[in-house]
Amino acid sequence: MIAALMLLPLAAGILAFIIRNDKARRALLLWTAKGHFLLTALMVYLQAAYGIVFDLHAGFIPALYPRVSGAVWFAYDALGVLFLGITSLLFLGASHYAVTYLAAEKRDPGEDADDGFIFNNAPEAVFTGCLLLFLAAMTAVTASRHMGLLWASVEATTLLSAPLIYFHRHKRSLEATWKYLLICSVGIALALMGNLFLGAAGLKSGAGLDLAGLLSKAGALDKPLLKAAFLFLFVGYGTKMGLSPFHTWLPDAHSEAPAVVSALLSGALLNCAFLGILRVNSVCASAGLAAFTGGILILFGLFSILTAALFMLGQRDYKRLLAYSSIEHMGILALGIGLGGGAVFGAMLGALSHSLAKAGLFFTSGVVLAAEKTKRIADVRGLWRRAPRTAALWLAGFFLITGTPPSGIFLAKFIILREAVALKHYWLAGAYLGLLAILFAGMASVFISMTFGEHEAKPGEKPFAEPSGMLGPAAAFFACVILAGVFIPGWLNDLLAAAARDIGGKL
């Protein structure tokens, strides 16, 4: 089952490089996404209903190296399933969006609003292929039960997403790609160092690097080395996750990539990196270092929110604005994990809701970009007139992402706040609320000014036909977020709770 999950996008990705026909390739993308989602759903169902646990021993790989016997390489616990579900769902939406988007780009690559040159887009085959391989890599991240494999998969996601960011092939996207590549590679190198420290911490007890071994022998791990391992892994994966001050690549990459890629980066990739931190965090928690890791997570979580607040005020580019909002939410998630207890559940709910809401917003931003041909906030006025449905979604997305109920994000923020208060971290709660207020104000002014008012027609502007294929996924995601705010079905609640338990939280 797990093999199928990973091999399906892998094979499809390779196939995508070969297929010549655009339509066939798009269909391949769409059907792979659907197949992946179905498989995921089936697995969740089997796991939830019948308790069947799928795992993948590395038995079929020739025993080239001696290794710890019985180590499971890939398997799904609740946490992995949750993140797999998010990724798969997101990819399903993204594939629908991408098909419409690619067709539109093929017809008219469009020109850059600021510099006025025609985009020289990358070949569609490369884009689609990388997209599918990216999915495969993310699936591997969620499935990894081995820190080394996890690391390798995260590295693979970096490599595979770089060409996606570079889709438009112009100066700015190149700059963004370069920064993304270098900063994330540095991060990933640090994470590798962290893995080595982790291995060193377990050398004496023979814990190895697979999670089961680490967790079972957590008590015997070498504490100073474990701490060092955590710090390195935290900084390393934190870079990829976009925690401040390691977030610097994020606004650039998100603003320059096509909207669908931004959505996947923000909604899925950041979560994958987050998963890395969660894994090592749970090892540390089992080793009795919960206070140590919690403090760091809280500190950087709050700092990320602060950074986002500072940069969202007076932001000039709406895609960058969304990127900073992602930083904010990553900060909130880190805060939730750091607080522990009930807040972990909130963080899990937050991760789910944020991914959907942010992906929906990025999808919508893609349509806004198509309608207005600019990413500058000041140049978009009266979207309501030009593209009413887009504007409605844009506004809805704003309310959802800022945590206006009914929204899963609202519940997440509230639960985390409640835990902070219950733990008597009053200053923390106060700072958290103050920053949220600033963020709210910053976003509100942007969304109001973009959505409302009179639309000023630019010279040579044609009426804009809103593409349903691009708006549909956004609407569906928003609906899911709203639903998560008013009705959390039993199975989802159980899944979130189980995921929270995997990290060490309790309800």
Added chain:
Amino acid sequence: MEIIKPLLQCLAALLLSPLLAGVINRVKAFFSGRRGQPLLQLYLELYKLSRKTPVYSRTTTWVFKAGPVIGLSALLAALAVLPFAGRPSFLTFEGDFIFLLYLLGLARFVTVLAALDTGSAFEGMGASREMQFAVFAEPAFFLGLAALARVTGQGSLAGMFGALTGESWRTAAPVLALLTASFFIVLLAENSRVPADDPNTHLELTMIHEAMALDHSGPELAYILYGAALKLWLFASLIACMVLPRHSGSWVLDSALFGLALLGMAAAVGVVESIMARLRLTKVPYLLITAFAFSSLALIFQLGR
């Protein structure tokens, strides 16, 4: 008999209130060495006006006509609350002076609206000033009543004045004196008397109450003049109740004394009008603030005791 008494008191007020204006005019005439109008001049004027055919401006609407009617009614209703010689009238209840205060407010409200309905610069000016002074007069009046309530421990006007005895003057003389002064200033201002206003001129620099009635004629003007007389009666009787705390127990005697005191009040107003010059308009608020200061001082004294 006990039911008749308030009726008689009100009747007295209704009949005697125009007399006060006559007394004031006679005192002023005496001071300036003139013979002056007859004492009953206002009665005559009221009679004359009630028989006149009014002239209405084409600008005006029903508001203009309703003003005097409602204004007079409010003052009449106020009589039902007003104690007479420290004795209750028809309506005596805890907080009745608030009701009284707001009835006066109603009268002012409709008068001002009626004035504005004419669209005249002069009447607008008068209305504007009326509202301005009210903003200062009302708190002063209110604080004074609060101090009085604190002195007497009573919640209604009749209760307060009924509880006010010579003993109170002995124990709380400064407070009561301050209050009397404050009320007297409010009386002068509210009844368009010198030094706040000059009822005899229509010069625009002084115009307050008089200006508001410039366009009214016939029965409406009669209503307004009669209302003004009632208002003077009202304030004067409050002060009279305060300075005349001794209750003999005999209703007739008390009432007679009270009537004399009212005439004395009118005479005092006349004296003030004769010996003082009108203040510059911009200074009038300060006069009222003085009243406010008196009232607050009284209250602070009383709260500190």
Added chain:
Amino acid sequence: MLLVLLSIVILISSASLALCLGRNASRAQDAGAYGAAAASAAGLIPALQVLLTGTAETISFPWPVPLGSFTFTLDPLSAFFLVPLYILTGLSAVYGVDYLKNYAGRKPLGLAWAAFNILTAAMVLVFTAGNAVLFMLGWELMAAASFLLVLFEHEKPQVRRAAFIYLTAGGAGALMLLAAFSLLGAGSAALDFSSFPSPSRGIASAVFLLALCGFGLKAGFIPLHVWLPEAHPAAPSQVSAVMSGIMIKTGIYGLIRVLGFIKPWEEWWGWTLLIIGAVSCLLGALFALAQHELKRVLAYSSIENIGIILLALGLGMAGAACGADALAGLAFGGALLHVLNHALFKGLLFMGAGSVLHGAGTAELEALGGLAKRMPRTAPLFLAGSAAACALPPLNGFAGEFLVYLGAFRSLNSAGSTAIAGVVSGLALASAGALAAAAFTRAGGAAFLGEPRTERAAKAREAGPLMLFSMRALVLLCLLCGLAAPLLLAPLGRAVASGFGLSFSAAAAGAASVPLLYVSAGGLLLLALIALAAARRSAFLGVKMPAAGPTWDCGYAAPSARMQYGASSFSQPLTDFFQPILRKLGQYPVISEYFPGRASFSSEAQAVFFNAVYLPAAVRIRNLAFRFSWLQHGRLQLYIMYIVVTLLGLLLWKL
């Protein structure tokens, strides 16, 4: 109780219907308005029933959301807020049908109606929610729906600005409420109101302050009022009526609810409320006096009235802390009664202002005048509403304030600080009343009386029949509530008992019933006297035909509309006196020649608090953010340095 839920269902379904029918304006209007009216009718029954019987009802369903449960509570306090809610929204909806006709085709009326009905449903939810998550759901839905309504005329930049301020204020307030509920429910598993444990003293004070600010941002007392005078004028008038009449009262309701969770009260809480209330009612009335736009006048008057309510609450709490139950009960009763009364007369006034806007196309006082002739049916209704707003007997505004006065005078005979509280509140009430009277005579006079100042005012047309119907109904209710105030005492007592405590209502009932009875008698007497005086006047006039002429202008025979006193000149003596507070901006002509040529004069009331406090603060925060913006300067080397330095720092610090 079920009917209340039914009303929510009706509202939501009619909202979706209106949204779906959006293309057909008149059908969308019908769907929205009839839905709202039907919901009002359905909801009023249980609300009145609870008020009359005094029994609280609770319904609870599980809600698969963490910390949440569908717990609805309908106790007399909720019912006391629900009654004006249903009355006002129902009448506003009827009013809106005529009012919005002008906009058909130009504006998405389906959306407007959907937002209106959602707003109503959300307010019902707020008043009945028995669970913090449910409460916040209603609270934020209310904010979002009203935000959309404020943006009804979003083409105007000032409207967008107003909406931004409103949204931000709402967002900040909601965050504070979340904090307050977190503190309250820190020890309990669920966040049902009934399960909140009794907090420690320090926590209780923190909850009080958070709730004060959080709810205050909605209620709009000074200095948290900045959104109110911007947002209320921006919304369509029937929405302004609902926002001003009911929506800001959700803040009061919430505050009362939270106060119920954190007993016993500290005395300084009462004092805080008292002082904020006094400042709000004084400054609110003063600012109202300086405004140039009718709806802004009304908005500031709402601040004044919220101040009165808060003042009464504060007086009551200060009294309760000293054990003066009767005083506290009177003040609490006054506060609640004023909630009801304000909803009625302010709804009426906003509808009146809407009719002016509808008929003359503008609500700028200096552009109006003489509307009593052009809109003869609206004028008396508006002026009656003004009289009620000035708390003049026999209308309803007086009854509530009278109770507060009674409480204030009760306190005079107690010792020490309570007496001072009474004096302060009475004084604030009296002064604010005088200022409000000035503001309303000015507004009513400038708009309706005298000669029209502009062409538009001269061509104003009367409001539609449905608009008039709603306003008449409200006037009738104002008069009824004024005259029949003693009958309201029993339900009021139940509301006080459920909101504050049984001891207060019991103590106050005796103290209030007799005076209120007398007040009603006085009101009736007044009406009788008016009738008598009017009859007497007719008798005087007899068969004489009054003559008509120009206005007597002391001999000037050709008065023109430009010469009459305008709104600015009317208030000029007072606004000049209070210039240090009002800080009006203006240009005055300086006459330096013997024969001066053209001169111009202008004055502008500025939003003092916003310009003096909030704007500089916002600019400062933004500048601070910009100051740090070099951190994201685009240079890769430094980006990587952040990582290294942080890593090194962490290693050195944590190992």
Added chain:
Amino acid sequence: MHTFAELIIVFVILLDLALAVTGSLSSCIRLVALQGVVAGLLPLLAGSGAPHARAVVFALVIVTLKGAVFPRLLMRARDKSGARRDVEPLISYPASILLCLGAFIASSWLGSRLPLPQAGVAWIVPASLATIFTGFLLITTRSKAITQVLGYLVIENGIYIFGLALFVEQPLMVELAILLDVFVAVFVMGIAIFHISREFDHIDTAELSELNDWRRGEYGK
């Protein structure tokens, strides 16, 4: 054998210092290559007894890559880009040296806090950390894209020292991981540099700062 390994470690540290002061781009490339080769030999010498055959093969692969293939690729990239031949440091060389020394001190302190369970070879942790920080130094204080790749390779060397010295017997995934990492460094970044030089005519990263949020001069009003 351990003495020999320790000598190599000292040599690696000396190479770090040399990197910090070298101004010529080609010398830099050579020094990095040399460091890679030396570090690559380390696992063969650090283990006890005869090295595993697999380890020998791996070491040879690494040595070939780092010693021969990468330098050649990087030299070609340097020639193609037509950039100036020095590294264009953003800070002076003495400052670089000082920072490098500071990194050593911090690393040795950290090393003392992190005792390895198998204290076979001394100074492994400090040397590897120091090398990592030197790599960072190259990335953050040199202006060219190519030096940033070099810096990345140096970081890689540092990790390699730590990893392979530690896991001689149980390499687990480490070798594959390092290969992957190196692959990133050279091939992907190489492609990126190729694109950069095509778009920007040269590979000075100062050009690559168009994407920013700096509101220069917009505050204080």
